[in-house]
Amino acid sequence: MADLVLSLNAGSSSVKFGLHRVSDAATMPEAVARGAVKAEAGAWRLSAEGSDGTPGLDETLAGASDDPAPAFARLLAWAEEASGGLIAVGHRVVHGGPDFADPVRLTPARITAIDRLTPLAPLHQPRCLGPIRALAAIRPDLRQTASFDTAFHRTMTGPATRYGLPRELEAEGIRRYGFHGLSYDYVAHRLEALEPGSRGLRTVVAHLGNGASLCALKDGRSVDTTMGFSVLDGLLMGTRPGTLDPGVLIYLMREHGYGADQLEEMLYHRSGLLGVSGRSSDMRELLGHDSAGARDAVDLFVHRAAQQIAVMATSLAGLDRLVFTGGIGEHQPDIRAAIGRRLAFLGVVVDPAGNDVGDGRISADSSRVTVLVVPTDEEAVIARDAAAVCHAG
Numbered sequence: 001m002a003d004l005v006l007s008l009n010a011g012s013s014s015v016k017f018g019l020h021r022v023s024d025a026a027t028m029p030e031a032v033a034r035g036a037v038k039a040e041a042g043a044w045r046l047s048a049e050g051s052d053g054t055p056g057l058d059e060t061l062a063g064a065s066d067d068p069a070p071a072f073a074r075l076l077a078w079a080e081e082a083s084g085g086l087i088a089v090g091h092r093v094v095h096g097g098p099d100f101a102d103p104v105r106l107t108p109a110r111i112t113a114i115d116r117l118t119p120l121a122p123l124h125q126p127r128c129l130g131p132i133r134a135l136a137a138i139r140p141d142l143r144q145t146a147s148f149d150t151a152f153h154r155t156m157t158g159p160a161t162r163y164g165l166p167r168e169l170e171a172e173g174i175r176r177y178g179f180h181g182l183s184y185d186y187v188a189h190r191l192e193a194l195e196p197g198s199r200g201l202r203t204v205v206a207h208l209g210n211g212a213s214l215c216a217l218k219d220g221r222s223v224d225t226t227m228g229f230s231v232l233d234g235l236l237m238g239t240r241p242g243t244l245d246p247g248v249l250i251y252l253m254r255e256h257g258y259g260a261d262q263l264e265e266m267l268y269h270r271s272g273l274l275g276v277s278g279r280s281s282d283m284r285e286l287l288g289h290d291s292a293g294a295r296d297a298v299d300l301f302v303h304r305a306a307q308q309i310a311v312m313a314t315s316l317a318g319l320d321r322l323v324f325t326g327g328i329g330e331h332q333p334d335i336r337a338a339i340g341r342r343l344a345f346l347g348v349v350v351d352p353a354g355n356d357v358g359d360g361r362i363s364a365d366s367s368r369v370t371v372l373v374v375p376t377d378e379e380a381v382i383a384r385d386a387a388a389v390c391h392a393g
């Protein structure tokens with residue numbers, strides 16, 4: 001039987017995919033190919049390359065990008081041809097709500113249940129449901145599985161899960177869930193391989209991408225995280241503000257007549273790096289641009305990240321290890337250095353030469369805290385989960 005899984009990772013700024021060779025549930029799969037599906041100038045663009053750098057797919061589809069069916073039908077055909085038959089297509093589903101934790105095989109009833117969680121993640125949930133539904137319609141026999149971004153944080157307990165709101169709201173599911181769990185799961189696995197016996201270290205993982213959050217990790221489990229009920233809380237992000245005084249929202253409703261739709265549009269699409277800089281949500285572009293707006297946005301990003309790493313350290317009662325991952329965490333040494341400088345008081349010293357290389361350990365010998373860059377692979381976790389679901393029947 002073929003042992004390849006196609007994993008789809010629908011994030012806020014892209015749909016990334018991977019083709020992974022899977023073995024048993026305990027082993028993290030290796031990527032055979034990776035790529036992305038993007039809407040560009042109103043059309044779908046599909047690109048992929050093999051893990052050895054061989055070109056795989058480079059196509060622009062005719063027709064509009066508001067219907068995901070043609071793009072994902074083409075991707076499936078490519079993946080099946082490349083693999084000689086897939087065992088499953090796995091999906092990242094951002095919000096699992098109170099009911100979904102372990103990965104599941106997707107059925108019509110479960111797809112409906114996932115759709116019911118759309119109000120909790122209006123930016124993300126539709127982006128994974130589009131391909132799930134498109135593939136289910138084209139190929140009802142295809143095994144599709146879901147892995148939930150919230151699942152890794154189910155180990156959080158007590159105050160880490162709670163808001164200071166009237167208690168009856170908690171029963172309705174208004175609690176802290178946390179996200180980027182597939183990324184934290186992968187990084188926790190990699191840390192085991194890179195530094196065997198280090199599970200007990202008080203570790204903060206900084207997933208800094210278009211969406212950004214932190215995870216307080218100990219013994220391979222999430223103890224706390226900066227995102228909560230929705231993906232809006234915590235760090236400054238590409239287009240989301242992170243932590244915000246709710247009084248601002250009441251003010252906008254009363255004084256500017258904002259309704260739910262306007263608030264949602266502002267908070268998910270017009271804030272963060274984009275809103276502060278007035279220019280771009282992309283850190284690369286902001287670092288290359290000499291303007292007060294770009295500098296203010298970068299300064300706020302660093303200020304928030306450093307501040308909240310210290311908050312996560314409080315939940316761990318100390319900090320032994322700091323790990324950077326995600327597009328910014330993996331590829332922006334200036335941001336890592338700036339965050340490191342702000343955390344010198346906690347014993348963080350980033351080594352400039354190691355930081356420029358940006359792979360593995362980047363802390364100086366004098367650093368009390370070990371600082372690492374660990375590239376994430378959410379698609380590998382999706383593939384591992386898909387294989388586990390298939391093997392379980």
Ligand SMILES: Nc1ncnc2c1ncn2[C@@H]1O[C@H](COP(=O)(O)OP(=O)(O)O)[C@@H](O)[C@H]1O
Nearest residue numbers: 011013014209210211282283284326327328331
């Ligand atoms: N190769 C790179 N070099 C520099 N910056 C990068 C690189 N790749 C991604 N980034 C930055 O990472 C951010 C996007 O993060 P990413 O994790 O790719 O997005 P997403 O959250 O959609 O998965 C952008 O701000 C971008 O500037």
Ligand SMILES: CC(=O)OP(=O)(O)O
Nearest residue numbers: 011012179180211231
């Ligand atoms: C949870 C989240 O913000 O995801 P992404 O970084 O993919 O937008």
Ligand SMILES: [Mg+2]
Nearest residue numbers: 011012209210
């Ligand atoms: Mg992402």
